[in-house]
Amino acid sequence: MSIGADIPRLDGAAKLLGTAAFVDDERIAGVLHGVTIRSPVARGRIRAIRFDPSIDWSQFTIVDHRDLPGPNQLRLIDVDMPVLAATEVRYKHEPIALIAHRSPRAVREALHAVHVDVDPLPPVFDPRTPLTPELIQYGADNVFKRIDIRKGDPAAVFASAAYVIEGEYVTGAQEHVYLETNGMLAFHADNRLVVRGSMQCPYYVLDALTHAFARPRDAFRVVQTPVGGGFGGKEDFPSLLAVHAALLAEKAGRPVKFVYDRQEDMAVTPKRHPARIRHRTAADRDGRLLAMEVSVLMDGGAYVTLSPVVLSRGTIHAAGPYRCEHIHIHGETRLTNSTPYGAFRGFGAPQTLFAIERHMDVIADRLGLDPAELRRRNLLKPGDTLATGQVFRDDTDLVALLDNALMHADYTKKKSEHAGFNAQHGYMRRGIGFACFQHGSGFTGAGETYLASEVWVEGLPDGRVEVQTAQTDMGQGTTTILAQIAADRLGVSTDAVCVAQPDTSRVPNSGPTVASRTAMVVGRLVEQACDDLAAQLGAFAAQGTASPGERIRDWHARRPGTTLRGRARYVKPDTIQWDEKHYRGDAYAGFAWAVHVAEVEVDLRTFATRVTDYVALQEIGRVVNPTLARGQVQGGVAQGIGWALYEKVALEDGAMKNAQMTNYIIPGCADLPPIRVFFDEQPSPYGPRGAKGIGELPIDGPAPAVINAVCRATRAVVREIPMTPEDLMELHSRQHGRH
Template identity: 60%
Template structure:
């Protein structure tokens, strides 16, 4: 089945939030803090503008608490006299003319009495920089298994390393935007988002309205990657405040620069490894310290940190593991959800470190991984027994064969002014919410039988390119023996759809898709088909039901149930962190130009075991897109910071990969169906971003005989490392 909405997208008929027809509306805009930290001493409205023509909203206009409700309540909807990061929203303006509005935003001056900002998460804060708790630590988490100190003390070899990853901007091609208007006494907000019910929660809280008076509708969403998980709540609140005050529809759409400067990004991280190994390369102890930059508000940092540390020890068996994680408050623009959600940072460090260990021991990096990959019956860092029947070594072997690894590894690296190298990453990604998260979400999906015999799938999970509409259509059609045209997937409109949880965490196909299947089963039970269970018989039974119950609603439902045998302890951070892991081995081949220190990825092999592949084209597309985003993070995407603000908030100098920066990405799947996922599927969306960066840097290490530890590995950075390496070699010879 092809993408259901694909032709609408290709012909430009699909209408995104900025495309929706709207009458008699105002444009909204945000006036932001110029400073990283301090008290707002004055807000000055410049001369030459008739301010009476503008709707102006500040924190005084909030009907409810000035809080964006998420994990914590520390982030204000609009700064109330005090700012904690550059670009923090202070004022909102609306006007019917967009050009006049832009001029007005520029004419507002926010004066701030500056206070000492904390801008480097790696450095312990000075007393005057402390703004959260006693030490600016937003969240501290720890995983402990065995006795790390004793194991390290007796380990034959101990290898240390420190690895750093930079912020990454999502660059969904559709910038963020919302439209708010009143429909009678119901506030309606439409826009680009991943989590309609998060937005409902934020609106009801800060606007002091009940759920019956708030309706949130997702518009076709032009990419999300996590960037439209929590941030849309802020824009929705801003648009709603302007609409409430003006009594008119308000459209608040960011341009690219505002989107890049003011919205969340991937958390920068520093990860320190101290690893004990035997001389033949068996891991005996992993001591890992993870520090992430949370930025100026808590947002989702605690759960990003959680997923980060859970993945930090890699897909390896090791008896003694300690992982200590901290998310730090800084006066940076808050960091937030981004595909991978902490795991890419810790996998980068872990997989780069594996090669450093291999080099130290004189063991091939592939062989070191073979010796340590988890076998069924062995336990992860949290003590989760892995027993899914997947042969993780076979995943690696398949990648090695496809990449022709042995031959390329042995080949002459030199070629005039270029050097070639090949690098591996083996990794895993847990699908669905961590620990007890799915139980707490208690997601529900409805499947309705319509009077004409078709069925409608009702969920709050949205389409943002990953294929939700098509996959849900296919799952329901297969479950009920119907054709795709007999299935409608409802718009994610909170006035109609149940809360099936957010569209995040690689959970939509696996977890929510399974609910779609179970809701289909429930629908069949309710129509009492008496032998006419599926296909045309079911359609006739649905039509019969409606004839017997005129005006009635025929709905099958399913609510999440924890798979049997899963247990997680949030206090000790032990147990089954995820219902299922997807497993992968990625191999990159690179060519480094010694004149420019440019690294070009010349081949990329991505092999993964993801349970059942639900849609070959979509699954391949997820992997290729994730790999591209990962290669961008590894080599190109460099957020330049200046006094807490992103200095290159535009696509002219924040570079993402083009067709010419990428090789064809070769993808292969191994299938081992997961009994609790839809048709046996496991989550896939995030996995592909975990592996490319370490694979690429390991290939650079192989090419040049250096050990790069920081991404993005820009030419400037690589030149420094390579020439330092050459100098050291020179000194050793003398």
């Protein structure tokens, strides 16, 4: 019974002892150090790249767009982004050329001796900017993606509704601040270009290499080195860095390593999409939601990257976990000349869930209802449908989930205590707020069907089994839970299971490590591959008392030199139907559900907000490893509090200006409350032993829960995050007159 057990992280000892070798720890003879020559402006035409003659450039390897063997395109969803800008640049710091040298210091100093002359073109920095022809850079109107989700006939309802409540909510960019910055190593070995580095998706990297080099897959080998945090920041970007390293290694005929320092990593890599969300809601006198119109506008940055799917997840989550028969959600992601925005934990959902959960509190105030009562009247019940028409079939009782979370937080008592405290204290204000939300596990819509993920489980000659997937462990515990799932299914101890290092030369493509899909989707495939392995061994029960390990050893003894491999490939369950064209149907095989409650204290001397208590209750199906699951929740809450109150990306010419940890503030331990984590377990039919996804859910709720609490404490109406003390002071002075 290893599922549900607190198995210590399999990678824990190596990381504690410092023996885990991150890409920058890899020692390789004759390695060159690569750096990037970047655009000095947000948009323009490249006139010249000038190399200062004071430097002997013959000592350097130099690569530009002419060195690409294949098309100058980075293959992601689209191919609009060049690997190295050739004639035009679309964002500040866009890569134009690469140089490498034996000495990391010499190559860094040489950067100052390269000058890029660019004739500026007019940039767009705000996706709301009215378009004139010279600003158009993508399609007919700079729109990367449009999505409409329609249910019922909202327009007809608004005319007769007792209440119509409107609101606009704005969320900012966010930097991942993984501990390990981006790094990549490329070299030739065994007639292949080998790329090793920090990444979430080895097969995405492989696809990008095959495309840009116009070579078959077996010309490359992509290996994930231990990853010091990803949070989505290593989903799309490593493809670009891998092609850069490979181009230099190819031209130099020597190994090349790129390791960004913190400043470069913050300044040039993707961030969370900033979003602006408008709600218009019709409600009856009892507070029942009759109709919703939601419009979601995301800033995509300079190239498409993953924006269409971020928008997709964002719009699907935009109506929250509520019953409403008439909905129209319209979403757009538009180009700006900012650093391309990319994947970040939550992938569009934190933005739209912030909006709906703030808006629900605004509606409650308008109707004179307690925000908890408003939610109780509207939370989904079995048989209700979500915005896409997906039927809510879970056994989860969302009202009970809400009431349990409020009970753990002592909500009712705290509310009355705060009223007394706030009436007598000179400058401290206390409040309690919460958010109800969901997160879909796995790729959206038909995504998992297209991925057709494959997983292998191999019986080794020594009797152990090896789980072979492309799933990467970036600190979240993938390796450990996949071992637990296999051990559980095969009836062996987790010590008898090892998990292969993701390496495209020896693991199958089980899809990327993103989208809260590993536990549920890949975990289920691990179970199926175990079943296939067991079938090849023959039914265990029929062969007396021999253990699975003995049986595997016995199998090998009889067939020396052969491979014993159980396989599984994703097949869409018949119960899941999705219409991509109309955005109708089952958007996700399963949703995880949660209610988070935050208590805050606001100091009206400094307008600083401190979160003083936090309850996170979630229904994530079967919990595979309680300690790891709790860690995911606590980390997500910390990151969500950061997004709500501290982390402000200051942009200058569309690029991050405060690209240092002294000026981009993430909360530290002293800023965080006790984060009290509770699980409700309702097994899902689609995950291993009923597990669902958990990676992203915890960052969806903290921002609205905390900001709702701030609004209760101060009576300010906050519509925008991050909400720094400076922002709250401004709002306070606008709403209450001069300080």
